[in-house]
Amino acid sequence: xxxxxxxxxxxxxxxxxxxxxxxxxxxxxxxxxxxxxxxxxxxxxxxxxxxxxxxxxxxxxxxxxxxxxxxxxxxxxxxxxxxxxxxxxxxxxxxxxxxxxxxxxxxxxxxxxxxxxxxxxx
Amino acid sequence: xxxxxxxxxxxxxxxxxxxxxxxxxxxxxxxxxxxxxxxxxxxxxxxxxxxxxxxxxxxxxxxxxxxxxxxxxxxxxxxxxxxxxxxxxxxxxxxxxxxxxxxxxxxxxxxxx
Numbered sequence: 001x002x003x004x005x006x007x008x009x010x011x012x013x014x015x016x017x018x019x020x021x022x023x024x025x026x027x028x029x030x031x032x033x034x035x036x037x038x039x040x041x042x043x044x045x046x047x048x049x050x051x052x053x054x055x056x057x058x059x060x061x062x063x064x065x066x067x068x069x070x071x072x073x074x075x076x077x078x079x080x081x082x083x084x085x086x087x088x089x090x091x092x093x094x095x096x097x098x099x100x101x102x103x104x105x106x107x108x109x110x111x112x113x114x115x116x117x118x119x120x121x122x
Numbered sequence: 123x124x125x126x127x128x129x130x131x132x133x134x135x136x137x138x139x140x141x142x143x144x145x146x147x148x149x150x151x152x153x154x155x156x157x158x159x160x161x162x163x164x165x166x167x168x169x170x171x172x173x174x175x176x177x178x179x180x181x182x183x184x185x186x187x188x189x190x191x192x193x194x195x196x197x198x199x200x201x202x203x204x205x206x207x208x209x210x211x212x213x214x215x216x217x218x219x220x221x222x223x224x225x226x227x228x229x230x231x232x233x234x235x
Contacts (some may be wrong), residue, residue, distance in 0.1 A: 037225075045164075045172060045215055047224040061222040097171050101219075108219070110183055111161055112171035 002026035004098050009116030012033050012088055020116055022081040022098030027111075030054045032073060033101045034081040039115075048096070051081060053103065066092075068101035088120045126149050126220050128227030134235040143173035143204040143230045150196045153220065160220035163192055163201045165212045166229075167215065176201065208234060 007018040035050035039066060049062040051072045060072045071084040081098055095115040101108035126146040127187055136142045151160045159179035164172035174183045178190035179199055191205040212232060216227040 044229045045217070045226045047217075047222075047226070050222070058190075063223050081153070105160075106178070108177060109164075109217075110174045110177075112173075114129075115171055116126075 001084040004100065004111055004113035006096060006098055006113040006116040007098065009118045011119045011121065013122050014088060014120055016068075017084070017086045018088060018089055018118060019085070020083040020096055020118070022083070022113060024100070025083070027100070027107075029074075029079040030076040031102065032107070034072075035098065035099050035109075036072060036083045036100060038092075038096045038118075040091070040094040043094075046094075048083065050101075055103065073109060085118070088118075090120050091114070092118060093120045094118060123223055124151065124217045124220065124226040126216055126218055126225050128214075128216060130229050131228065132229060132231040132233065134233045135203075136205045136235045138205055141206050141210070141232050142215075143201040143203075143214050143232075145194075145199040145227050147197045147199075147218055151220040152196050152199050159195055159199070160218055161192075161197070161199055162196075162217050162219065163190075164215045164217065165210075166215065167212045171226065175214075195209075203232070206232075206234070 003025045005023045012018050033053045036048040049072050051060045069087045074081045095117050097115045099112045127146045129144045131163045161179040162177040166172045175186050180192045195199045213229045213231050215229050
């Protein structure tokens, strides 16, 4: 079964750091780009960033709202994508989701994790 | 950045009737080299992650009931739900992945009248 499981969320003070993990199973992780999205309480969906697959160089892209503070990486041997969040702000409070996209957009966005909640508060 | 604007923000439809949601992009999301629109539609129910309904603007994801259909090209897109069922109550989002930053419409809440 193709599955994505996010973990690492929790309550964190403003200015602190947190690292989220997205553990993949049931598919060839290295062949897929991985993306992070978030949803603030009661709000719409927002793209956070993605990391390209191995064949495309494994490079990341970020939304302007997180660029310079957040970093996406991946460990293809473990099947895990990471979202390192530094300098967290109250407006980063959200449920964070990961999803995948294949080359030529095969199987893009068709599998999502259940999400992990990040609360930034003093 | 490509701005995605959905309309309406909410709509109430009787069971068995049709719901129509529009999504307008501030610039074309049609990739000329493959003639594909980089536009997807999601359904999201409370407490759940988004569920992919439609990709390439009009291709239904496997397992999605055929009462859901997508249409449009370039900058103007539509999600149609025919024969609305109670389980279709949800918020629906369009999203473009033509260029980063990938952007979403603000969402359309569909309720039963």
